[in-house]
Amino acid sequence: MGVDFGLPHFDAELEELGLLAQTAGLEPVARLTCKRRAPDAALFVGSGKADEIKLLAQQVGAVEVLFDQALSPAQQRNLERFLGLPVNDRTLLILEIFAQRARSHEGKLQVELAKLQYLSTRLVRRWSHLERQSGGIGMRGGPGETQIELDRRMIGESIKRTKERLVKVKRQRSTQRRQRQRRETFTISLVGYTNAGKSTLFNALVKARTYAADQLFATLDTTTRQLYLGDGAGSGRSVSLSDTVGFIRDLPHGLVDAFEATLQEAVDADLLLHVVDAANPSFPEQIAEVQRVLHEIGAGDIPQILVFNKLDAIDPEKRPLVSVDSYELDGDQVPRVFLSARSGDGLEHLRGLLSERALVAMTPGPDAESRGDDANWAQ
Template sequence: MEARPNGGSGDGVVRGERCTVLTPVMRGPVAPGREPEARLAEAEGLARAIDLDVVHAETVRVAEPKPATLIGSGAVERLHGLIEEQDIKLAIVDWPLSPVQQRNLERAWSCKVIDRTGLILEIFGARARTREGQLQVELAALSYQRSRLVRSWTHLERQRGGFGFIGGPGESQLEIDRRLIGERIARLKKELAEVKRTRGLHREARKRVPYPVVALVGYTNAGKSTLFNRLTNATVMAKDLLFATLDPTMRVVKLPSGRDIILSDTVGFISDLPTDLVAAFRATLEEVSAADIILHVRDVAHPETTLQQQEVIKVLKELGLETRLDGDMIEVLNKIDLLEPGDRETVLEQAERQAHAVALSALTGEGTDRLLADIDQRLASQRQIGHFKVPHGEGAALAWLYSHGEVLTRRDDEAFAYLDVRLDPADVGRYQRLYPVAPA
């Protein structure tokens, strides 16, 4: 088994560690519309996303949150017996814990304890692949850790993935040095600024190509990466795991018209994601802001598909994309292969009625041709028709128009070619700057 570094006594976190997942259920409408069992199942999925062995999971009723332990003393005592009996090494509490609550539960249960934020950061650390993703994760982790001062952070200079929240209680190493963390955060922000500048240059380079950008967004595990692989014949990790993708992956896709686009796969959203984590990944989601079309991939076979849809829309609005949600977004109703015949027909009829929806199965490929055609049509509607008069000697100008636009008509005389071409508005101006010939 492979060990990952941690911030504790030096013992690596081993894949397959025995853990319990506990979802507190507060009195009153804490999570409107979400069933406790669905929240628990999602928390179990998060734990399995980093290869933890979930040997026990339950919802824990909380009549009144306790400042010292969050849950009541009776439940704390009962769970201590269960944790000891089943040799559980890690308890995941699917709720934000204060540093005091986390420390007290570790002492009461004699095992490691992490909350929802810590678990998500562990997943981010394990899944981030690009340099930017790794920097973003470490920055979020340090900010989170600085507020706690419960763990040592001696792995700062030797980090390879994972952030040490799954460390061990009773650590003998020195307490976190605030100055060290502050200096590291400052260095990370400088590195991130440089990485973002580089990404900005890459985006400018793509504008000069230019290919339209189509970004996939959606709730985690909705099937974005599977759809990405289907459309691009790529092999991006597409396991049945929450947060399987944490860095945007881009590939060129050819549409039915022959036009090329850049398809971008992005990190999945999830309910109750702390706002500081969303902020830490804002740069990763910049590809969505810059996209010409947004594909909102939904798992229509999931019992909480509507709530997941609302969560994604809420995050997109937080990212300032509210004005893009109508005209520039296609709703992809995915996983129709998992639906019962009656439900399947309902979803297919829903997609037919809506102008901006496509029902498909990314796994089987059914409906993906329709999606590509819809993207093609949507991009074409954003273009304008220009009239061009090109001297026959200007072969480069003719080639540029054919490669960047859709030539609708062409008429030639002895000296000129007269073309009607559908182009992006920005390309009309670019053509005129590159080839300042007389207009038609």
Template sequence: MQGQSADGASVSAPAPTGRALVILPLLPGETSTRQPQARLAEAVALAEAIRLDVPHCEVVKVARPDPASLFGRGTAERIGGMAEAFEADLVVIDHALSPVQQRNLERICMAKVIDRTGLILEIFGERARTREGQLQVELAALTYQRSRLVRSWTHLERQRGGFGFLGGPGESQLELDRRLIAERITRLKRELEEVRRTRGLHRASRQRGDTPLVALVGYTNAGKSTLFNRLSGADVTAQDMLFATLDPTVRQVPLPSGRTIALSDTVGFISDLPTQLVAAFRATLEEVQAADVILHVRDVSHPDSEAQKADVERVLAELGIDAENDPRVVEVLNKTDLLPATARGALGMRLTNQRMMEGAERAVAVSALTGLGLDDLLDTLDRRLSSGWRVMELSIDLADGRALAWLYAHGQVLDRRDEEGMARLRVALDPADAARFETQFAAG
């Protein structure tokens, strides 16, 4: 398969890593706000994110879950027959499987079987680029792998990215593997504790420098990295692909008032996000907990936008953040360029009415791709970060450049008139900064 590079040259697409069937089991009593076909499409997209060729996907109703194989032998054999017919060497089950169910399905289907958690970990293993990201993903993968050990330490021998769940030499030296994995997990936790300490020092340094932290969160592929690049001028990977970027990044971004924020891009969330990942990415997610403003980026053009919102809010709740009531959370309704004109108009009216009723902006409509609405978003950040500030009327000698520079660096100058050698200023300052100014400078 061929595509085009940015300069128009023909380039070859990466070769597929294998052929996979994708099966979504529907179990009795399960509740989901998503339609089965939308869930199946997401599972296929996850498989394609690591270049798996998916010749067939299917929703399978399970009347009575079998503890031994989830589906029961007859259905499992039918799935195995499809794997053979489609020449698939992998079966992706978009559901959690116990180690026993996974091994039994592999024996029945005569193919490698991987569940949703294993697939997401495989994607993360391939995508992590920074040392911190790799440490976090490896810890999550080994925690998951330790309970299974259907492949022995395979990620040390792989020829591709990922963590070896898609293939390997088989079950050998299991006791040695268990000991090696346990020792490696202990080392990883120590290294990640150092990462947490370093991140804490960086946060403390930013706070001492009066640099507010703004964290981006959202469902994977909601457009966080595109928005991050637009606001910061950075070049973080941004593709129309699930989990296109994993590694946490922080950049300085100026606001209209002249003050600077630290903007942090975080890993994308997804429904049924493996608990191992939430735990392993604790150091990164602490950036969200410590943020002065949390921007929840949503793809409003997606048919499951509301369900995706609920999934993100569930993960935030695990971090102790009540998205509905936490005043730090602002929804960024992204990809408005993909909405029909009538839907865009209705969204604008709804947000205007919401602001009038609540007296605060809880949501901003933007298109990170085209830049539409980004000025409104920056203004909203300015207002959010300035709420609770003191507004001071000051007269500063024009010769006192140090005091004037300090005010512009730490506050928001709302009005200025220069007359009779004095700068007459109306300035909004954080209460702590106002006290510091009064201590450091003689203000008239």
């Protein structure tokens, strides 16, 4: 179910929500959209549209209703009572996918924290079978409220413990980054919208075997490998390449906060390879969403190269005439390269751009001796 509030990124076909549902192991059986000026405070969609959803769910035999937008705890609870079915929103769907896909200790901790933070605002729905009793002298609430308070305290303690464990993981990553900096390593991070082909490009560049698939959020955990660019790429200095989690529209803020340690790889990178699905007609909106998240995590000013991937999926008559040009990004012209990570077509152009960037970064400038502390650091 999707509600059009007049925003430019509204998915009228609910294609992305359907892909998210399939990635989570669900099978979409019907799709419904409507237009509203603002969300209904009680049911998000209003009683008339709620009746339509209920009737459609009965006709197609649906066992769950998914919304493409985030629902408040009250709206979710009211909809479940009205429809007689479980109701979940885009936020929980993404969290469930992350929970299924996380493999590393860090990734599991981050997902656990995000889910705990999400559920902490929805505890009242978990105990609807317990009556809130009142009456009698000194009676203020009943077993339902007691259970809710107990559960809230337990979740609060779990959130605190998980945050403490994540701090330790973040400290370990920080140590690893400092070691790379002492070795004067030029660092490159792959970023981009989910399913843009980052992991496929990562494998093609470093000959790794990172899991890659044509699905949303195929990779959640950061993977770093050494990338060889040729003898001209630097004087004995190594280049590291990191594959990071993909971004998506309306990424839950809890996940952005929880994945701060993972996304720190992008924040500390010398260069970002912004991978774009060139065959997706919505790529401008996807680029804008990635830029928004990058600015949110403090990586908006890091130099970028735009990699327009999936060239093989574009009709031959629509393919670009040149392999390398420039693209306006946040008011600046940045290099853009067209390629297919799957077939390898155009990879040599990307390697050439990376070699140029690495060589410039690794070569001290002519005025290095006059830069004081900076010159001492370079030595």
